[in-house]
Amino acid sequence: MSVGNQVRVVVVGHGMVGARFVDDLHQRDPGGRFRTTVLGAEEYEPYNRVLLSEVVAGKLDVASITLPRTTHRTSSTVLPGTQAVTIDRAAGVVHDHAGERHRYDVLVLATGARARIPELFGRRDDDDLPAGVHALRTLDDAREIVAATVNAHRAVVVGGGVLGLEVACGLAHRGVPVTVVHGGANLMDRQLDGPAAAAATARLTSLGISVRVGARTEEAVVSGGRVTGVRLEGGEVLAADLLVLTAGTIPEVGLAQRAGLDVARGIVVGTDLASPADARVFAIGDCAEPPEGGSGLIAQGWDQARRLATLLTEPSAARDDVPLPTAGTDVVKVKGVGLDVVAMGVCGPLVGGRRVRLSDPEGGRHIEVVVADGRVIGATCVGAGPVAADLVAAYTRGTPAPTDPAQLLVRPVAGTAVPAASPTMMPDRAVVCRCNGVTKGDIVGCWRHGARSVEDVAASTRATTGCGGCKDAVCGIVDWLRRSDPDQPAPARGSTDTVPDPTPVTAR
Secondary structure: OOEOOEEEEEEEOOOHHHHHHHHHHHHOOOOOOEEEEEEEOOOOOOEOHHHHHHHHHOOOOHHHHEOOOOOOHHHEEEEEOOOEEEEEOOOOEEEEOOOOEEEOOEEEEOOOEEEOOOOOOOOOOOOOOOEOEEEOOOHHHHHHHHHHHOOOOOEEEEOOOHHHHHHHHHHHHOOOOEEEEEOOOOOOOOOOOHHHHHHHHHHHHHOOOEEEEOOOEEEEEEEOOEEEEEEEOOOOEEEOOEEEEOOOEEEOOHHHHHOOOOEOOOEEOOOOOEEOOEEEEEEOHHHEEOOOOOOOOHHHHHHHHHHHHHHHHOOOOOHHHOOOOOOOOOOEEEOOOOOOEEEEEOOOOOOOEEEEEEEEHHHOEEEEEEEEOOEEEEEEEEOOOHHHHHHHHHHHHOOEOOOOHHHHHOOOOOOOOOOOOOHHHOOOOOEEEOOOOEEHHHHHHHHHOOOOOHHHHHHHHOOOOOOOOOHHHHHHHHHHHHHHOOOOOOOOOOOOOOOOOOOOOOOO
16 A cells, blocks of 8 residues: 555666656656665666676776766665665565565566576576676676787687677777677577678678687686686687676566566566566566567567556556557667677568669678568668668658668668767757657757767767767767757756757758
8 A cells, every 4th residue: 555645656667668667657757656665786876787897898887877866866765786686566575685674555676687698607697607707797798808908819709699799809908809799690699690790791701700600618627727628519718817698688577486486588568567476566567468569679678668657647548559669670780890780670571562672792781671662671781881870760760661662772761860960950859869869959958958979969869878879979970069059058947948949950
């Protein structure tokens, strides 16, 4: 039962999705009806886990991936370094590792996922790994890998998915010779077909990265408690004093299982994100298994956070009316140094649609677009640069496709954003930050209300806090505003006056 008009919400997990849910909930609750208690297993402030591979590469430092603070602190209690251990659903209580009790009216599980550790060591995946072996899931993992690169002579990355390629590029960028070992028929086989993967492989080879596909790891070779290599099926041994495991993730469902909630691969929830076993318990992010399945992408988790916050703050809305996931939450982008891969939507031919492609594997370039009913419903881009950005905009915004879809391969999509190097040519409606739906107009408005740096813009709009791919664009717009509108006063509180847009007249 709630206390008076107050609703007690306990959130287990203070990562990107849990923190976003708390922010969204309080932003939609100006009356302060909801009070949140957040249990975070890590000691740190929420950080952008998506950008850990860029920390490994040395492109970003640890401080720069901390998420902006936007939580309403007066309505939220955050307990870092606090591990939830049991849930008493009958009493509405979460017990933590220190024996403290946290009562709830609503419980939100945002426990995320842990790295999957392949059976290479003759031990369970929760045991300590040999020296020189690392997964990459947490900030501590990234720090340990960076430290290991100082003395590493040869690295092997097990897993040729998105994270594996990003890590391999990062290690190569630091000057460590690296081999990617992948058991599938081609790299990123969940997103790329053969020709696209061939283009990506060619690009990796040009960066000095060796690639072994169709090669299954059988055992880690360990001597004196330290890894010295990886044995493949067939007996071949690849020497390595640094082994990074990027073999996928496993949803953290132990807490839910012990509480008697429905669990499959993840915590089973309905379209309203509630557990079928308990209408007071919800799950979002990597730990959740909604009807459409979990993508493992942050965009899906943030979409779930927004939807759940809306549902809780609008109790008059029937749960059957909760909006379905927002389109465009399945865009995958590789953030590897020197590697440009973007994939979205469906791949390959389909009934009633058209597929066109431009493939140049030797040149490390491949573009494929799938169109149906006059809209882009899928695309794969390797080494495609601005064309990839145009196709992401067309896919996420539902921009009408040309009659001849081949035009999408060779020229920008009409009406979409142009590179941030020319911000004066961008319409205000152009989406700059896809992860958070931030437009150029949003950034200009933020500037007019006092933002004077990329950090200020991020704190106000959340731009740059997702995949990080928009940071250069946001920097370009802020620099342009600094030159063209340096002394723009902020409107008085409550004023409805507007300030002329420094942008020359463009299509709106």
